[in-house]
Amino acid sequence: MSEPRRAPKIGDVAVAAGVSVATVSRALSAPEKLKPETREKVMVAVAALGYTPNSVARQLRAGHSSLVLVIVPRRTNPPFFAEVLHGIDSTLAAAGYVLITGYMEGAEHDLRLIELAASGHVAGLLTISGDLPKVAGRSILDAGLPAVAICADPGVEGLPAVLLDDERAAAMQVEHLAALGHRRLFYVSGPPGNYNEVTRHRGIVAAIERAGLGREALIEYPGNYTFTGGVAGAKAYLGLADRPTGVICGNDETAIAFVKTVRAAGLDIPDDLSVIGFDGIELADFCEPTLSTIAQPRFDLGARGARLLIDRLDGNATAEAMPAGGRIMMQGTLLARDSTRRID
Amino acid sequence: MSEPRRAPKIGDVAVAAGVSVATVSRALSAPEKLKPETREKVMVAVAALGYTPNSVARQLRAGHSSLVLVIVPRRTNPPFFAEVLHGIDSTLAAAGYVLITGYMEGAEHDLRLIELAASGHVAGLLTISGDLPKVAGRSILDAGLPAVAICADPGVEGLPAVLLDDERAAAMQVEHLAALGHRRLFYVSGPPGNYNEVTRHRGIVAAIERAGLGREALIEYPGNYTFTGGVAGAKAYLGLADRPTGVICGNDETAIAFVKTVRAAGLDIPDDLSVIGFDGIELADFCEPTLSTIAQPRFDLGARGARLLIDRLDGNATAEAMPAGGRIMMQGTLLARDSTRRID
DNA sequence: AGCATTGATGTAATCGATTACAGAAGCCGT
DNA sequence: ACGGCTTCTGTAATCGATTACATCAATGCT
Numbered sequence: 249m250s251e252p253r254r255a256p257k258i259g260d261v262a263v264a265a266g267v268s269v270a271t272v273s274r275a276l277s278a279p280e281k282l283k284p285e286t287r288e289k290v291m292v293a294v295a296a297l298g299y300t301p302n303s304v305a306r307q308l309r310a311g312h313s314s315l316v317l318v319i320v321p322r323r324t325n326p327p328f329f330a331e332v333l334h335g336i337d338s339t340l341a342a343a344g345y346v347l348i349t350g351y352m353e354g355a356e357h358d359l360r361l362i363e364l365a366a367s368g369h370v371a372g373l374l375t376i377s378g379d380l381p382k383v384a385g386r387s388i389l390d391a392g393l394p395a396v397a398i399c400a401d402p403g404v405e406g407l408p409a410v411l412l413d414d415e416r417a418a419a420m421q422v423e424h425l426a427a428l429g430h431r432r433l434f435y436v437s438g439p440p441g442n443y444n445e446v447t448r449h450r451g452i453v454a455a456i457e458r459a460g461l462g463r464e465a466l467i468e469y470p471g472n473y474t475f476t477g478g479v480a481g482a483k484a485y486l487g488l489a490d491r492p493t494g495v496i497c498g499n500d501e502t503a504i505a506f507v508k509t510v511r512a513a514g515l516d517i518p519d520d521l522s523v524i525g526f527d528g529i530e531l532a533d534f535c536e537p538t539l540s541t542i543a544q545p546r547f548d549l550g551a552r553g554a555r556l557l558i559d560r561l562d563g564n565a566t567a568e569a570m571p572a573g574g575r576i577m578m579q580g581t582l583l584a585r586d587s588t589r590r591i592d
Numbered sequence: 593m594s595e596p597r598r599a600p601k602i603g604d605v606a607v608a609a610g611v612s613v614a615t616v617s618r619a620l621s622a623p624e625k626l627k628p629e630t631r632e633k634v635m636v637a638v639a640a641l642g643y644t645p646n647s648v649a650r651q652l653r654a655g656h657s658s659l660v661l662v663i664v665p666r667r668t669n670p671p672f673f674a675e676v677l678h679g680i681d682s683t684l685a686a687a688g689y690v691l692i693t694g695y696m697e698g699a700e701h702d703l704r705l706i707e708l709a710a711s712g713h714v715a716g717l718l719t720i721s722g723d724l725p726k727v728a729g730r731s732i733l734d735a736g737l738p739a740v741a742i743c744a745d746p747g748v749e750g751l752p753a754v755l756l757d758d759e760r761a762a763a764m765q766v767e768h769l770a771a772l773g774h775r776r777l778f779y780v781s782g783p784p785g786n787y788n789e790v791t792r793h794r795g796i797v798a799a800i801e802r803a804g805l806g807r808e809a810l811i812e813y814p815g816n817y818t819f820t821g822g823v824a825g826a827k828a829y830l831g832l833a834d835r836p837t838g839v840i841c842g843n844d845e846t847a848i849a850f851v852k853t854v855r856a857a858g859l860d861i862p863d864d865l866s867v868i869g870f871d872g873i874e875l876a877d878f879c880e881p882t883l884s885t886i887a888q889p890r891f892d893l894g895a896r897g898a899r900l901l902i903d904r905l906d907g908n909a910t911a912e913a914m915p916a917g918g919r920i921m922m923q924g925t926l927l928a929r930d931s932t933r934r935i936d
Numbered sequence: 937a938g939c940a941t942t943g944a945t946g947t948a949a950t951c952g953a954t955t956a957c958a959g960a961a962g963c964c965g966t
Numbered sequence: 967a968c969g970g971c972t973t974c975t976g977t978a979a980t981c982g983a984t985t986a987c988a989t990c991a992a993t994g995c996t
């Protein structure tokens with residue numbers, strides 16, 4: 249059926265071209281060192297045999313790999329992370345690197361990621377999950393690989409990060425609602441303790457302070473960045489005796505589920521209450537009513553993080569001036585749509 | 593800053609344990625061949641140095657890799673593909689394989705995927721995109737890697753596939769609407785020529801036939817499995833003089849955008865028309881009205897495909913009896929929700 | 937006791953590419 | 967014509983682990 253046609257090696261090409269293996273190698277990686285007609289002979293043989301250098305051997309010899317491991321949280325917010333990954337992959341690919349996705353499972357399962365990082369297979373590490381694989385006191389950072397955090401800061405000393413200015417972005421949610429006249433707010437948060445949640449919470453509290461609403465103007469419900477969290481948050485909201493008119497959601501999925509649930513209970517958005525999400529996923533513009541939200545530069549977050557890592561890997565460490573603390577902050581953008589409006 | 597603490601090699605462990613490299617290697621991969629106390633000595637040294645075998649060297653020697661390349665279409669339907677990938681990754685990880693994601697960019701860009709496949713880095717290939725990277729007459733299959741197609745059949749001789757029974761599933765869409773009394777149907781398709789689209793189209797036409805509705809009962813609009821396709825389809829629908837009451841969408845994203853657009857134009861769903869989607873992404877249960885759809889076993893499609901590949905890689909080729917034609921078919925499930933109802 | 941057998945461990949070849957170094961060939965000037 | 971340069975190409979060491987084969991000691995058998 250399938251002929252086990254053994255892949256041609258450099259020696260086969262050398263024989264076919266009537267030269268030595270060194271010459272073949274040079275024809276491929278340093279053509280200027282060869283006489284044009286020698287190079288030509290080699291190239292003909294390469295094409296004839298369909299030779300592709302074995303990159304495992306190459307990598308062993310060179311002592312470095314071109315694989316980058318990206319740590320991805322499992323089953324959360326695919327529309328958001330897919331676009332960040334897209335930014336990462338585009339940038340890596342352009343620089344000749346290849347992306348390996350490592351989904352975090354939690355607990356013992358993550359050991360395989362730690363071992364992968366230590367195995368010499370991988371050149372660098374990118375994490376878009378606030379948590380890093382850590383099993384039995386062994387961290388994935390122990391391997392000593394160059395690493396960069398994206399979207400969430402695991403809070404590890406010396407680990408550069410490309411982040412959204414979550415505090416500012418969350419404050420924008422408050423400011424938008426306050427500017428529309430909402431005096432009391434309901435907040436369906438992300439998972440308690442989560443980096444993004446903690447940071448945004450700080451931004452929300454500070455903005456409420458600044459707006460002069462008073463700390464008691466905020467009622468919180470712990471969500472988890474998923475649809476179910478939005479539904480639960482909405483049920484809690486509906487059970488309130490005196491409902492706030494402004495609702496802040498931890499992300500767009502949460503907001504969409506929240507909107508659906510309170511509408512099913514007979515409330516109108518935005519007539520009875522305003523809802524604002526976070527992330528700016530595409531879907532936010534295709535639900536009803538269209539969702540006001542804070543858009544994150546998802547592609548750019550990924551691209552910028554990957555760029556940073558590549559610069560470290562390739563040695564141009566100072567190609568881009570790193571701000572103090574090793575963090576690059578990007579800004580979110582308010583998208584005011586139909587789910588929020590002025591209240592009288 | 594970061595101590596360039598060179599990763600320990602097998603020789604370092606050998607010296608530390610006072611044995612030869614062969615003994616260290618055996619302690620790790622064939623412990624039963626060693627005297628217990630020797631093995632113990634080695635293990636102590638391994639732990640003390642924090643040694644992890646370099647898998648590049650191991651792979652070069654062994655002649656086979658543990659990486660599986662998954663070809664993923666770019667920027668389409670993340671909620672769907674994320675779950676298929678999850679199924680793939682879980683299965684691969686359990687068998688000791690590691691997943692590499694290769695996003696298809698189209699055209700010249702895909703050359704890097706073809707080269708990756710030919711580079712010896714990769715043990716096998718999985719594709720969840722109907723298209724295979726093919727550049728200048730060179731196909732990714734030329735590398736001769738074991739491969740399995742998932743979700744869409746690229747139509748290559750001898751390539752096993754794990755597929756949804758698209759024809760049957762699409763027929764279920766028609767049957768559901770027909771059973772509710774809809775006699776004329778509007779169909780916002782997938783991209784013309786796409787494997788899933790072609791197959792489902794066949795199923796739709798056949799089901800209309802069987803339901804005795806007549807070929808002219810179907811009005812088609814070419815979509816593309818995205819939100820924008822749904823919006824365009826809805827606009828075309830709204831422009832129709834005599835609108836069908838049943839609408840079939842190529843996937844859930846298309847359906848959600850369709851629903852939103854016709855509602856914005858003042859039509860009611862399901863009072864004025866019924867809409868059914870395809871895929872069964874989570875969101876379909878959180879939009880308004882909740883979307884009737886055909887759920888695909890997304891996780892299982894991925895898991896089953898990965899399993900098939902692993903069996904071929906590990907040599908238990910007949911671990912699972914392969915049906916004729918090398919295809920495994922899985923069935924979709926009708927989820928009847930609020931976007932479809934009986935018409936008078 | 938002498939030889940064969942078994943078990944445990946060490947020595948060195950091997951995987952496929954890169955590259956330091958060596959060597960050959962051609963050219964120059966004196 | 968010969969040493970000194972360049973330019974080009976070949977030989978062999980190297981990356982780190984696995985493993986066939988060699989070695990050595992201990993044991994069993996006659």
